[in-house]
Amino acid sequence: MSYLIHCRTVLAELFFGKGLSTNDLRGKFGEKLAKRFLRKKGYSFLEKNWRCQKNRCLEIDLIFKDGEILVFVEVRARSSKSLVSGYDSINRKKLNSLKRAFNSYLRVNSEQFPNYRFDIVEIDLPSKKNLKPSIYHHENIAIF
Numbered sequence: 001m002s003y004l005i006h007c008r009t010v011l012a013e014l015f016f017g018k019g020l021s022t023n024d025l026r027g028k029f030g031e032k033l034a035k036r037f038l039r040k041k042g043y044s045f046l047e048k049n050w051r052c053q054k055n056r057c058l059e060i061d062l063i064f065k066d067g068e069i070l071v072f073v074e075v076r077a078r079s080s081k082s083l084v085s086g087y088d089s090i091n092r093k094k095l096n097s098l099k100r101a102f103n104s105y106l107r108v109n110s111e112q113f114p115n116y117r118f119d120i121v122e123i124d125l126p127s128k129k130n131l132k133p134s135i136y137h138h139e140n141i142a143i144f
Contacts, residue, residue: 026125030077031061034121037135038064043071050105058101062121070113072102077123080134086122087138099143118143 031048039045043064052058062073076086090098098118106116118141124134 026077026079027075030075030121030123030125033077033123033133033135034073034075035062037121037137038062038071038073041137042066046070050101052101052104054104055100058097058104060098060101060105063105066117068115070109070116072098072105072116072118074098074118074120075123076120077125080124080126082124086124087120087136090120095143102143117141 035045035048043066045062045064047063048061050060050063060072061075064071064073074090076089078084078086078089082089102116102118106113117139120138120141122136122138124136126133
């Protein structure tokens with residue numbers, strides 16, 4: 001392992017926690033960038049990595065409010081060299097899992113949020129360190 005990769009790994013473990021795989025680190029970093037991006041757009045942050053009490057496999061990456069609308073956000077952080085975009089990487093199985101998670105959240109919080117939508121924030125992470133990640137926000141994806 002090169003010295004630079006070792007330093008990045010050590011810093012990532014200090015920041016995000018030990019024992020995370022490269023994909024986990026990429027995901028955590030993507031969530032951090034997406035959270036910052038949406039806050040700059042004026043969204044109000046509510047929750048991160050919400051999990052259903054009955055089925056801990058059902059997770060929502062980020063939950064925001066955009067005015068009076070509840071926004072469920074799926075973050076897809078991928079290498080800019082990936083063959084498939086983050087948006088296109090969400091298959092039918094993942095959509096069904098997200099829908100079940102959203103419905104679980106709404107069962108508990110339905111009276112607070114009569115209006116809601118699903119957004120995807122796609123983060124393309126550059127392969128070179130001097131480049132900035134590209135962020136794409138796909139709003140109001142049809143899932144319900």
